[in-house]
Amino acid sequence: MHTLTVSELAAGLRARQFSSLELTQHFLGRIERLGPELNAFVTVTYERALADARAADAKLARGEGGPLTGVPVAHKDIFCTDGIRTTCSSKMLSNFVAPYDATVVKNWHDAGTVLLGKTNMDEFAMGSSNETSFFGPVKNPWDHARVPGGSSGGSAAAVAACLAPAASGTDTGGSIRQPAALTNLTGVKPTYGRVSRYGMIAFASSLDQAGVLTRSAEDAALLLSAMSGFDPRDSTSVDRPVPDYAAELGQPLKGLRIGLIKEFFGEGLDPAVERCVRAAIELLQREGAVVKELSLPSLPLSVPTYYVVAPAECSSNLSRFDGVRFGHRCEQPKDLLDLYRRSRGEGFGAEVKRRIMTGTYVLSAGYYDAYYLKAQKCRALIAQDFARAFEDVDVVLSPTAPTAAFKLGAKTSDPIAMYLNDIYSIAANLAGLPGLSIPCGFVAEDGTELPVGLQLVGPHFGESRLLSVAHQYQLRTEWHKRVPAGYA
Amino acid sequence: MSLTRNQVEGIAHLARLEITEAQMPVYVDSLSRIIDFVEQLAAADTAGVEPMAHPLADQVQRLRPDAATETDQRDKFQHNAPSVAAGLYLVPKVIE
Numbered sequence: 001m002h003t004l005t006v007s008e009l010a011a012g013l014r015a016r017q018f019s020s021l022e023l024t025q026h027f028l029g030r031i032e033r034l035g036p037e038l039n040a041f042v043t044v045t046y047e048r049a050l051a052d053a054r055a056a057d058a059k060l061a062r063g064e065g066g067p068l069t070g071v072p073v074a075h076k077d078i079f080c081t082d083g084i085r086t087t088c089s090s091k092m093l094s095n096f097v098a099p100y101d102a103t104v105v106k107n108w109h110d111a112g113t114v115l116l117g118k119t120n121m122d123e124f125a126m127g128s129s130n131e132t133s134f135f136g137p138v139k140n141p142w143d144h145a146r147v148p149g150g151s152s153g154g155s156a157a158a159v160a161a162c163l164a165p166a167a168s169g170t171d172t173g174g175s176i177r178q179p180a181a182l183t184n185l186t187g188v189k190p191t192y193g194r195v196s197r198y199g200m201i202a203f204a205s206s207l208d209q210a211g212v213l214t215r216s217a218e219d220a221a222l223l224l225s226a227m228s229g230f231d232p233r234d235s236t237s238v239d240r241p242v243p244d245y246a247a248e249l250g251q252p253l254k255g256l257r258i259g260l261i262k263e264f265f266g267e268g269l270d271p272a273v274e275r276c277v278r279a280a281i282e283l284l285q286r287e288g289a290v291v292k293e294l295s296l297p298s299l300p301l302s303v304p305t306y307y308v309v310a311p312a313e314c315s316s317n318l319s320r321f322d323g324v325r326f327g328h329r330c331e332q333p334k335d336l337l338d339l340y341r342r343s344r345g346e347g348f349g350a351e352v353k354r355r356i357m358t359g360t361y362v363l364s365a366g367y368y369d370a371y372y373l374k375a376q377k378c379r380a381l382i383a384q385d386f387a388r389a390f391e392d393v394d395v396v397l398s399p400t401a402p403t404a405a406f407k408l409g410a411k412t413s414d415p416i417a418m419y420l421n422d423i424y425s426i427a428a429n430l431a432g433l434p435g436l437s438i439p440c441g442f443v444a445e446d447g448t449e450l451p452v453g454l455q456l457v458g459p460h461f462g463e464s465r466l467l468s469v470a471h472q473y474q475l476r477t478e479w480h481k482r483v484p485a486g487y488a
Numbered sequence: 489m490s491l492t493r494n495q496v497e498g499i500a501h502l503a504r505l506e507i508t509e510a511q512m513p514v515y516v517d518s519l520s521r522i523i524d525f526v527e528q529l530a531a532a533d534t535a536g537v538e539p540m541a542h543p544l545a546d547q548v549q550r551l552r553p554d555a556a557t558e559t560d561q562r563d564k565f566q567h568n569a570p571s572v573a574a575g576l577y578l579v580p581k582v583i584e
Contacts, residue, residue: 099564192543304526329570345506360503376539432543
């Protein structure tokens with residue numbers, strides 16, 4: 001049952017081949033048996049899952065419900081869940097019980113899904129390897145010595161190991177797409193404003209966007225439609241109808257105009273990864289897509305721009321953790337300043353502190369113009385480059401990440417090396433564009449087969465086209481169907 | 489080293505973060521590397537470019553009628569507070 005896609009599970013539930021309760025118990029059993037070795041979950045919501053499943057079965061018995069009724073899912077532990085511990089994988093929130101549901105949680109619940117649990121992540125979503133979590137690193141199901149990517153590493157590991165059919169994620173600089181690439185999943189980051197940020201613990205508010213990790217583009221389409229939509233509780237939510245993405249997957253590849261960004265096939269890209277991506281491009285060409293090489297000269301500014309803008313917004317957002325209203329408080333504070341300093345010093349991990357301090361510096365008097373304002377101008381240049389590109393092409397294609405999954409600990413001592421994992425994914429966040437990653441092959445390292453992802457980025461609100469290209473590619477390839485040994 | 493220990497202590501104070509004596513050199517080193525790295529933006533030609541604060545250019549901040557829309561859930565929210573009494577958040581004495 002666990003290797004079936006969401007659409008197959010939905011069909012099985014409707015045909016009464018199995019009940020949601022049986023399905024849910026099956027996944028809970030897998031989580032109990034295989035979850036600990038991967039460290040994919042922070043909290044498993046057994047009782048809630050069984051209650052959700054019983055409610056779904058009652059609905060299905062009455063002939064009610066939608067395409068997702070009774071399908072189990074997991075949420076990244078960045079989404080608030082009413083009455084359930086929500087930690088953001090931080091000591092700061094290790095005892096925080098959210099007093100309300102995030103809109104993403106509510107929307108999936110309203111669609112009839114079953115909540116299996118909350119997945120591990122990089123602390124406050126700051127990381128690209130899931131090694132900054134207060135609850136310890138997540139292992140990649142393809143090789144336990146390697147990282148699953150981050151920050152949505154727990155969601156990626158859970159879905160890749162078939163512990164959940166689908167999971168939510170968030171993506172501020174690549175945190176859905178990069179782990180999807182490193183674990184052989186389909187990962188979608190929609191257009192900024194497409195999915196509500198209400199109840200999603202903020203990291204960098206002008207970049208954060210929720211999305212999904214699944215084992216096929218078809219599943220991603222189903223879950224993204226259910227997740228998206230206007231929300232008056234998010235001031236940057238966009239009031240625009242949500243397409244039925246699953247109904248639009250049939251758009252043909254013939255005539256599709258694909259842009260290859262020259263700057264994304266340069267130095268630092270592993271040649272074995274490039275070979276997989278080039279083979280996928282050839283397949284798309286054979287199916288009638290037209291490929292055009294483009295230069296987006298401002299793209300090399302993406303990573304440094306991001307590492308000014310994101311920490312600046314992070315330092316502002318994380319000032320709410322003051323040890324007074326919620327979160328960790330130090331013992332015996334001698335005065336208010338001591339309470340703030342020690343509560344925050346003890347509650348946040350090293351990478352979070354590093355980003356808060358970077359942000360504090362670039363926003364401080366005398367440095368604001370040189371760093372923050374300059375970065376916002378560079379951000380405009382990057383967005384303009386993309387806008388020009390989309391006059392000529394429908395999608396741009398690149399590798400998702402420069403290498404396959406790397407070893408645990410390999411990059412923890414060098415923040416810049418870690419930041420460069422997101423070299424191809426960050427630009428889409430800066431420009432607010434939708435992007436996705438799909439499996440496109442495997443490379444061998446130390447005798448282990450590791451998955452490779454390719455990234456498609458489209459114009460604002462171009463999710464439908466991106467998903468259709470991904471789906472058409474998956475109809476012609478088998479990469480996305482591979483499951484890591486021991487988890488099939 | 490683009491940042492001095494003094495500067496990093498100042499930043500930590502602004503950010504209300506206690507950094508231990510042992511950790512301070514690690515932060516001086518890594519923050520300096522990050523600032524050196526982002527320094528490359530200075531070379532970009534941004535003359536006449538409007539800074540971009542929001543990823544969707546045509547978005548405007550929505551306003552809603554100035555009416556109470558939330559119900560009182562103080563007890564539920566204060567359930568997560570480290571220290572409360574009679575509906576108030578408790579902190580160390582601020583004014584002697």
